[in-house]
Amino acid sequence: MSSLICESNHNLSIDKVEPPNWWVDMKWNCVQLMIYGKGLTNISAEFQNDQLATTVLKSSNSYAFVQVKIPDNLPPAIYLLEITALRQKAVIDFPILARDTSPYRHKGFNNADVVYLITPDRFANGDPTNDLADGVVSDFDPNSISKRQGGDLSGIIDRLPYLQDLGVSVLWLNPVLENNGTNSYHGYAATDLYRIDPRLGSNTEYKEFVDQAHAHQIKIIFDHVSNHIGIGHPWVQNLPSENWLNGSITEHSSDKHYISSINDPHADPNTVKLLQSFWFVDSMPDLNQKDPYLANYLIQNTLWWIEFAGIDGIREDTYPYADQEFLSRWAATILSQYPNFNIVGEIWANSSSSVAMFQKGNFLPHQKETNLPCVMDFPLCQAFRQYLTGTGKLQNIYEVLTQDFLYSDPNNLLTFFDNHDMPRGVFIAEENIQKIKQVIAMLLTLRGIPQLLYGTEINMVGGESHVQLRANFPGGFPNDKRNAFDTVGRTVVENDIFTYVRKLLKVRKRVSPLTTGKLIHYPPDYGNDVYKYLRISGEEIVLVIINGHDERRPVDLSELAHWFEPDSRFINLVTDKICTISSTERLVVQSWQALILHQIP
Incomplete structure (x- = not known):
């Protein structure tokens, strides 16, 4: 991380710099530094090493944007950046590191994999000492399912042998960045885009988690959000620019889920604008990716996490709601640097054509190449769920699959029958174990990249609401009465489902037609x-x-x-x-x- 040395006690002060470091030999070698502080108006900036060319792009009292060009083959070191305003000076330590070229990093994911989705706060508490972390809202209450329960990265690391034995090959964790607000255990209201939430662990612990997962032959998907932040983010009270957000705290649109309008030939352009500028809820301000400084910030932030942690893929939240030109550039930049990487976009639409338009290389008429390799198969999910509830038949599943001609690559679809945003399959099937087994069998033997929600393997039921469906995994928390991570802690029904899921996961790895056929x-x-x-x-x-x-x-x-x-x-x-x-x-x-x-x- 950057260290700061101020040589004046006057108005100039530096609070932090983002990104906190960069790397040598990255394709993205013109790095936009975002400097936070005071007295930054009309600054000059210069590294003490003349190999690093700097340009002040924009500055105000609280923020400055400085571009630094990092030449190829620059020796890795901590370089000193001098910030000057009038006769005041601050010196910033900025590390430029050697890249980690280990072969197990950035492997991507594909239809040979099975993804296991975890809500970190609800899986396992491996470190009770971080349940009440300093500097963040105290939202921990194990007696209230709407509050934080204490699950963390340490708990997931402890369960990696369980997950490896189960047979899953990829973990997708709901967002792990700092969410300093109430009722934000879900992770989708970030308040610091460069910091792991301290109630889950630290940046160092996240990297350790990724490394340990790789050691267990498990890859990692990072849940990323370009569309919005949390209301507690410092930007909200002190905007870096007047265009940083779509709307403001007091004046913004809401509830404009017009996903189909993006590629609708008859849509009013204002309808698309409403889709891409409304706030999901008042506590999640909508980011304006058309702002060039914010766009660069978000791209660099994504590259930073990929390079820092060695993750293998990204799940991009609320994909249609962000500016599509930005997302096209964002995806292209990532895949240029990491060609084996994969990115899956959340396009929550129930028609195959509406989803397929977002997958790169499709033949459908669309405004811009998305560069997005993988999309979430919500149409197939809907058909699975209709079958589970009895409102649909197997014909519905067949009909969805007949529309695969719309996709450029039907095998690169994330398939599922439930996730963290919808009632569990077992719940809507009214605990019909036979039907659940059938849908699990179809999920693991049809085309695509299957995704299972944590607890599916033990028949977790959940409930109608988000907090109910994201229930705690039994045995992951202090004072749990039983441990469902172990055979003796599971019921007869739970062991039956566990044995069935584990068997099919092992079979899927071994029998090649189920993945490549x-x-x-x-x-x-x-x-x-x-x-x-x-x-x-x-x-x-x-x-x-x-x-x-x-x-x-x-x-x-x-x-x-x-x-x-x-x-x-x-x-x-x-x-x-x-x-x-x-x-x-x-x-x-x-x-x-x-x-x-x-x-x-």
């Missing part, structure tokens, strides 16, 4: 109640049959006859039993069964 599916029959599909990779075939009825069904396989020989032998990937299947005879599938069969050569 082509998907061939068939219109559901028996009144839309039986859905069958194949995953094919070379000569290897997996056959999946889902019976969405409370009676067993004899399933006609004649339309699959050209894919495998008569009387072919298959192994049931759930039970490990071997069976012989003839394409000329009907195969009986039990009620609410998900049959997953791997052909034996």
Whole structure:
């Protein structure tokens, strides 16, 4: 971090500099320093090393923006930046570091992975000493589910062996940056974009968490927000520029979720403007990425976290709500520096066309190339949830998948049936374990990158509200009556689901057609109640049959006859039993069964 030496007791003072450091040999080598302090109007800035060229871009009493050009092959060191205003001077220590080129960093994520989503405050408390951290709002109350519960990075590190054994390969944590406000345990109201929330840990502990995850063959997705900040951010009371926010505390629009308007050929331009400038809630001011200094700040902030921590991917929150030209540049910059990286955008729309327009390289008419590789598959999520509630059938799932021609890469979609923003699948299915198993089976055997919400593997039910669905993981907190991280601490039903999920996760890693195979599916029959599909990779075939009825069904396989020989032998990937299947005879599938069969050569 930068250290500050002021050689005057007069008006000039420096509080902090962002970013706190940079690296040699980065493609982004013209770094915009944002200097916080007082008396910064009309400053001059110069490094004591003449290899570092500086330009003061903009200054006011409280903020200055200084650009520094970092030449290639500059020796890593702490360089001294002199800030001068009249006869007053401050000297800033600015580290320029060597990059960490370890091969396990910045690996990206793809359809060979399974993502496990964690709300850090609700998973495990590994360090009770940070429950009440200095300098932030005291919002800890384990007796109130709307307050902070004490989960932290240390608790997740302690559970990495559990997660590795479960079989997940990527962790997505809800935002971990400082949220210094009440009811902000969720992490989406940042008040310092360069600081891990002290109730979760420190910047150093976050890097240690990433390193430890990598050591357990688990990659990390960083949940990032360009669209808004928290009301407690210092910017809000002292804006760096008049255009830094869309609106103000006293005057701003709200509730303008017009996502489809972005690519609507008939939309009034003002409708799009409203979408990209409204405040989600009064406590989350909307950032204006059209401000060039803010845009550079956000890009650099993202690059800084990637390089500092060695993360593997980003989930970008509320993707359609931010300025799309900015996001296109943001994504392109990241992927230019980290070509193996992946970024998934949250586009909460229920039509495939509305979501597909945001994936890079699609053929649909759109205003600008997004450069966004991956999108969240909300249409498939909706179909899964309709099936779980009984308001939809397997036909709905089939129909969503028939729209995959809209995507440039259907395999690079994040697929899910619940997450931290919607009631859990078990809850909406009214704890119908058979249906939950079916949807888990489809999630892990269809195309895409599956995502599971923490606790799905132990049948966590949750409730209707956000605080209920983000319940504590049993056994992660002091005084918990049982430990569901361990077999003996789980109920019979929980162990049944855990065994099923773990088995399928292991199978998915081992059986290549489930990750790399082509998907061939068939219109559901028996009144839309039986859905069958194949995953094919070379000569290897997996056959999946889902019976969405409370009676067993004899399933006609004649339309699959050209894919495998008569009387072919298959192994049931759930039970490990071997069976012989003839394409000329009907195969009986039990009620609410998900049959997953791997052909034996």
